[in-house]
Amino acid sequence: MTRDPSAQPRSVEDHAGLVARMLEPLSDEPAMESVPLDRALGRVTAGEVRSEVDLPLFRNAQMDGYAVRAADVRSVPVALEVSGDIPAGHTSPVSLIPGTALRIMTGAPVPTGADAIVPVEDTELVLGRDDDLSGAIVEIRRPRERGEYVRERGSDVRRGDVLLAAATRLAPRHLAALAAAGVETVSVRSRLRVGILTSGTELVAGGKPGFGQVYDANGIALAALVEEAGAIVSVRASSGDDPEAFARILDDALHRSDLIITSGGISKGAYEVVREVLLPRGADVTTVAMQPGGPQATAVVGGMPVFAFPGNPVSTQVSFIVFLRGPLRAAAGLPELKPREVALTEPLRSVPGRRQFLRGLLDGEGAVVPVSGPSSHLVAGMARADVLIDVPAEVEALQSGAAVTVWTL
Amino acid sequence: MTRDPSAQPRSVEDHAGLVARMLEPLSDEPAMESVPLDRALGRVTAGEVRSEVDLPLFRNAQMDGYAVRAADVRSVPVALEVSGDIPAGHTSPVSLIPGTALRIMTGAPVPTGADAIVPVEDTELVLGRDDDLSGAIVEIRRPRERGEYVRERGSDVRRGDVLLAAATRLAPRHLAALAAAGVETVSVRSRLRVGILTSGTELVAGGKPGFGQVYDANGIALAALVEEAGAIVSVRASSGDDPEAFARILDDALHRSDLIITSGGISKGAYEVVREVLLPRGADVTTVAMQPGGPQATAVVGGMPVFAFPGNPVSTQVSFIVFLRGPLRAAAGLPELKPREVALTEPLRSVPGRRQFLRGLLDGEGAVVPVSGPSSHLVAGMARADVLIDVPAEVEALQSGAAVTVWTL
Numbered sequence: 001m002t003r004d005p006s007a008q009p010r011s012v013e014d015h016a017g018l019v020a021r022m023l024e025p026l027s028d029e030p031a032m033e034s035v036p037l038d039r040a041l042g043r044v045t046a047g048e049v050r051s052e053v054d055l056p057l058f059r060n061a062q063m064d065g066y067a068v069r070a071a072d073v074r075s076v077p078v079a080l081e082v083s084g085d086i087p088a089g090h091t092s093p094v095s096l097i098p099g100t101a102l103r104i105m106t107g108a109p110v111p112t113g114a115d116a117i118v119p120v121e122d123t124e125l126v127l128g129r130d131d132d133l134s135g136a137i138v139e140i141r142r143p144r145e146r147g148e149y150v151r152e153r154g155s156d157v158r159r160g161d162v163l164l165a166a167a168t169r170l171a172p173r174h175l176a177a178l179a180a181a182g183v184e185t186v187s188v189r190s191r192l193r194v195g196i197l198t199s200g201t202e203l204v205a206g207g208k209p210g211f212g213q214v215y216d217a218n219g220i221a222l223a224a225l226v227e228e229a230g231a232i233v234s235v236r237a238s239s240g241d242d243p244e245a246f247a248r249i250l251d252d253a254l255h256r257s258d259l260i261i262t263s264g265g266i267s268k269g270a271y272e273v274v275r276e277v278l279l280p281r282g283a284d285v286t287t288v289a290m291q292p293g294g295p296q297a298t299a300v301v302g303g304m305p306v307f308a309f310p311g312n313p314v315s316t317q318v319s320f321i322v323f324l325r326g327p328l329r330a331a332a333g334l335p336e337l338k339p340r341e342v343a344l345t346e347p348l349r350s351v352p353g354r355r356q357f358l359r360g361l362l363d364g365e366g367a368v369v370p371v372s373g374p375s376s377h378l379v380a381g382m383a384r385a386d387v388l389i390d391v392p393a394e395v396e397a398l399q400s401g402a403a404v405t406v407w408t409l
Numbered sequence: 410m411t412r413d414p415s416a417q418p419r420s421v422e423d424h425a426g427l428v429a430r431m432l433e434p435l436s437d438e439p440a441m442e443s444v445p446l447d448r449a450l451g452r453v454t455a456g457e458v459r460s461e462v463d464l465p466l467f468r469n470a471q472m473d474g475y476a477v478r479a480a481d482v483r484s485v486p487v488a489l490e491v492s493g494d495i496p497a498g499h500t501s502p503v504s505l506i507p508g509t510a511l512r513i514m515t516g517a518p519v520p521t522g523a524d525a526i527v528p529v530e531d532t533e534l535v536l537g538r539d540d541d542l543s544g545a546i547v548e549i550r551r552p553r554e555r556g557e558y559v560r561e562r563g564s565d566v567r568r569g570d571v572l573l574a575a576a577t578r579l580a581p582r583h584l585a586a587l588a589a590a591g592v593e594t595v596s597v598r599s600r601l602r603v604g605i606l607t608s609g610t611e612l613v614a615g616g617k618p619g620f621g622q623v624y625d626a627n628g629i630a631l632a633a634l635v636e637e638a639g640a641i642v643s644v645r646a647s648s649g650d651d652p653e654a655f656a657r658i659l660d661d662a663l664h665r666s667d668l669i670i671t672s673g674g675i676s677k678g679a680y681e682v683v684r685e686v687l688l689p690r691g692a693d694v695t696t697v698a699m700q701p702g703g704p705q706a707t708a709v710v711g712g713m714p715v716f717a718f719p720g721n722p723v724s725t726q727v728s729f730i731v732f733l734r735g736p737l738r739a740a741a742g743l744p745e746l747k748p749r750e751v752a753l754t755e756p757l758r759s760v761p762g763r764r765q766f767l768r769g770l771l772d773g774e775g776a777v778v779p780v781s782g783p784s785s786h787l788v789a790g791m792a793r794a795d796v797l798i799d800v801p802a803e804v805e806a807l808q809s810g811a812a813v814t815v816w817t818l
Contacts, residue, residue: 037629038629038632041633041636041637051789055788055789056623056786057618057622057623058620058621060786062784062786064676064677087610087650087680088609088610088611088621088680089609089610089611089612089621089622089649089650090621091619091620091621091622092620092621093620105680106676106721107609107611107623107720107721107786108611108621109620109621120677151784151786155787156781156786156787156788156789156790157789157790163789163792164792171633171637171818172629172630172631172633172634172637172726172818173630173726173791173792173794173818174792175629175630175633176626176627176629176630176722176726176788176791176792177626177788177789177791177792178629179624179625179626179628179629179630180623180624180626180722180788180789181624181789182617182618182624200497200498200516201496201497201498202497202498202516202517203498208591209466209591210500211467211500211501211502211518212467212497212498212499212500212501212517212518213466213498213500214465214466214516214589215588215589215590215591216588217585217586217588217589218585219588220446220447220581220584220585220587220588221581221582221584221585221588222581223447224450224580224581224584224585225581227450228450228580228581240498241496241498267473267515268473268529271496271497271514311516312515312516313585313589317581317582317585372565375471375560377465377469377471377516377560377565378564378565379464379565379585379586379589380460380464380565380566380572380586380589380590381565381566382582382585382586383572383573383582383583383585383586385582409580409581409582
């Protein structure tokens with residue numbers, strides 16, 4: 001429980017760089033897996049996807065109407081014999097007898113010999129009925145050029161062409177294109193598997209907390225943050241202050257995860273279980289010049305990166321957002337959530353020497369109002385915020401109207 | 410297959426209003442359900458959530474250090490006997506003997522009689538050791554006011570106070586606040602159950618398409634669009650052009666859904682199965698002055714709204730985005746995706762009399778480039794777009810640099 005007053009706290013930038021480097025191997029060569037289209041929404045393509053077919057698959061009609069030779073309808077009006085009917089889904093090829101017309105439905109294959117579709121609006125059946133075309137005669141009232149209302153095979157995409165670029169986050173329109181091209185499964189980046197271990201004797205395991213006990217807010221918060229960042233939770237476990245018990249859940253989690261996040265147990269007090277277990281395994285336990293979230297530790301255990309955050313629920317969430325969210329989103333192929341500048345609606349004070357991440361709420365005009373206090377236990381207060389206000393270490397006070405950087409929560 | 414040339418097409422605004430009114434009953438009184446926190450991410454609270462506890466649950470230490478009476482540390486340095494140790498999670502109340510100090514860890518209950526915490530940095534053990542406090546003496550080097558580094562019970566939220574507002578979309582920070590307050594399940598809006606029925610003899614049921622057949626792109630596209638809009642897919646089925654078969658899948662879907670979407674089979678050609686089944690059930694079959702997506706139908710069958718979209722894959726997706734996405738997101742409590750104005754990077758032409766929804770791609774500078782063609786079969790082309798360019802019905806041409814409204818895909 002002694003402190004080394006000579007130790008310089010590490011800057012947020014330096015610690016963020018270290019965390020990002022630890023995750024680089026997972027990001028640079030992401031694992032991939034094949035998923036069926038109906039489970040692929042929101043996933044990110046592992047590589048580019050080329051079409052194995054022409055789209056349209058065959059030359060087809062763009063309108064309901066009559067398939068003709070453009071040469072036969074050059075002078076209008078002209079009456080043509082209706083020599084047959086081609087509904088959509090017609091499954092055998094048809095040829096057009098020159099000088100006649102074939103009734104055709106949108107999407108149906110254009111018959112051999114036909115080179116234009118006359119939309120039904122520009123025609124009239126002068127003999128016969130819609131439901132009985134035997135011996136029918138259609139009058140064509142408007143000429144059509146060769147190719148009009150004909151969708152050529154491959155006019156949307158050609159076999160071998162790129163259908164989707166690599167790193168495409170799959171939206172409905174991408175799934176539609178894949179389905180149209182007959183693709184049934186798509187190769188996407190695997191989601192990183194994240195083990196979440198919360199620690200602290202004060203955490204109640206279930207039921208009502210006794211005297212001195214609290215509910216665990218960090219397990220659910222980290223799980224939700226991990227999921228939002230495009231990864232999945234492999235293990236969620238909690239331990240008290242017994243190092244052996246913590247070591248057991250850590251070893252178990254390491255076998256099933258790509259990285260581990262812990263909360264609590266790393267400050268310099270007594271009974272700091274995470275620190276006690278990770279230090280002999282080569283952990284880098286440090287203080288980052290930030291509030292909340294000062295105590296931080298990282299380790300590589302069995303080749304697996306471990307990120308140890310402080311246990312106050314606001315500290316845990318801010319640590320994730322500042323250090324892990326960006327690298328995890330990058331590994332998942334999700335777009336960066338860039339901090340941006342907005343105006344402060346009221347003055348605020350900050351502790352010098354530490355970069356502060358205060359809670360703020362954007363008002364209707366895009367300015368930010370500080371909400372709740374700076375203290376790291378104000379977990380309900382944080383729920384009222386929608387951004388973190390990032391106050392540089394050297395700043396002690398900001399005036400109303402000052403520009404501040406905010407991070408979206 | 411005859412057309413009524415006198416029929417005025419309906420405007421997009423009028424048809425959108427009609428669709429929205431059909432969904433109002435589902436939106437105004439949303440059903441609700443209770444879900445555990447670990448399945449609540451992204452769900453929307455049905456009502457406000459009040460805290461059933463004070464947070465913090467008890468008065469506790471904000472720092473590792475020593476619990477004292479502020480009156481005993483007014484003149485420093487002062488040496489105090491260490492009369493005990495309170496780790497976090499300490500489960501029985503402790504009283505401070507006046508004139509002594511109790512070692513305390515962050516989060517541990519502040520002993521009765523103590524009114525300040527002196528952080529460990531401002532102290533030194535002059536007798537005894539960190540791991541053996543019997544007979545220890547601590548020197549306090551800095552005075553502390555009453556209440557310093559003490560987190561008062563209820564200082565974050567008080568029992569009975571609003572923890573989360575109604576219609577909060579649950580993010581990690583909200584789940585953390587709920588968990589901290591001991592909430593295990595939360596009441597959220599139920600997701601609307603949407604049945605999706607695609608139709609057309611040309612759709613291949615499985616395997617490779619034969620001559621004249623195509624893969625079904627609309628089932629997966631509508632399912633993904635529905636999911637993105639905060640609803641769930643209750644049924645996904647496909648039928649050919651047999652009205653009896655379509656009526657069967659429709660009746661089945663009606664029993665398990667809050668609303669139905671169909672694609673295909675509503676234009677005025679022959680073999681239009683959706684139209685044939687819905688017309689006797691009172692459908693409103695119409696033409697909307699838009700491209701793509703002109704043929705539209707709506708019906709109320711057994712009290713259930715049915716929205717029938719045209720079958721071309723681009724038409725189906727545009728119909729959903731223009732007519733259903735907004736009302737479904739509103740019913741789900743999701744934020745509106747407002748169309749916005751951007752500049753065109755190149756001139757474009759449009760068909761007069763119909764509002765065009767062309768495919769566009771935002772460039773790095775936030776201007777929009779038209780991509781792919783206007784034709785409704787260009788499903789692969791649509792996958793390259795990220796917005797719809799909304800060209801008003803009366804506009805025939807736009808210059809490069811003109812302001813256009815775009816809808817996010």
